Amino acid sequence: MNILVISASPNRDGLTAACAAAAVEGMLQAGGSAEEIRLNDLQIGRCQACDNGWGKCQNDHECQTQDDFQSLHARMRQADAYVIVTPVYWGEPSESAKAFLDRLRRCEAPRENESNLFGKPVIAVAAAGGSGNGTITCLLSMERWAQHVRARVFDLLPVNRWSREYKLVAIRAAAQAMVREAIR
Numbered sequence: 001m002n003i004l005v006i007s008a009s010p011n012r013d014g015l016t017a018a019c020a021a022a023a024v025e026g027m028l029q030a031g032g033s034a035e036e037i038r039l040n041d042l043q044i045g046r047c048q049a050c051d052n053g054w055g056k057c058q059n060d061h062e063c064q065t066q067d068d069f070q071s072l073h074a075r076m077r078q079a080d081a082y083v084i085v086t087p088v089y090w091g092e093p094s095e096s097a098k099a100f101l102d103r104l105r106r107c108e109a110p111r112e113n114e115s116n117l118f119g120k121p122v123i124a125v126a127a128a129g130g131s132g133n134g135t136i137t138c139l140l141s142m143e144r145w146a147q148h149v150r151a152r153v154f155d156l157l158p159v160n161r162w163s164r165e166y167k168l169v170a171i172r173a174a175a176q177a178m179v180r181e182a183i184r
Contacts, residue, residue, distance in 0.1 A: 008097035026175030042068035091134030121154035132160035
């Protein structure tokens with residue numbers, strides 16, 4: 001099972017990084033393969049709403065803005081499942097997460113049940129380090145994204161700095177469960 005762990009924080013040592021590491025660890029323990037991709041290490045700009053607002057994405061399901069999005073989109077097509085981990089900024093996913101997820105939605109949502117993400121399980125993790133607030137609204141946004149691209153929400157996990165220790169255990173367990181379900 002090929003699983004992508006998409007991490008959307010510029011901080012390599014913070015709460016979001018710990019959550020992504022827990023997901024990778026859980027998948028490997030369950031016999032899956034996992035690859036972490038750090039969005040902040042890539043050049044993925046925001047959607048340009050090309051031409052009439054859709055550009056090639058609505059019909060060709062490809063983004064015409066050339067950057068690292070194309071290669072990551074191709075990897076998403078090939079993956080069996082996903083874990084998306086984002087810090088919470090003002091109750092929403094990080095800017096790098098929003099840029100990537102918005103462009104992916106524009107390419108995949110018009111495909112409806114032919115979406116390359118159709119039925120694939122996704123775990124969404126919202127990590128609020130500062131105030132600890134906003135995890136639920138962030139997860140709501142991520143859940144809507146999954147519905148638009150027809151992915152299957154496997155789990156939604158809020159975590160803050162006070163719940164860190166037991167939520168890292170929960171993230172590992174969710175990742176293990178997702179791999180075990182897929183192997184059956």
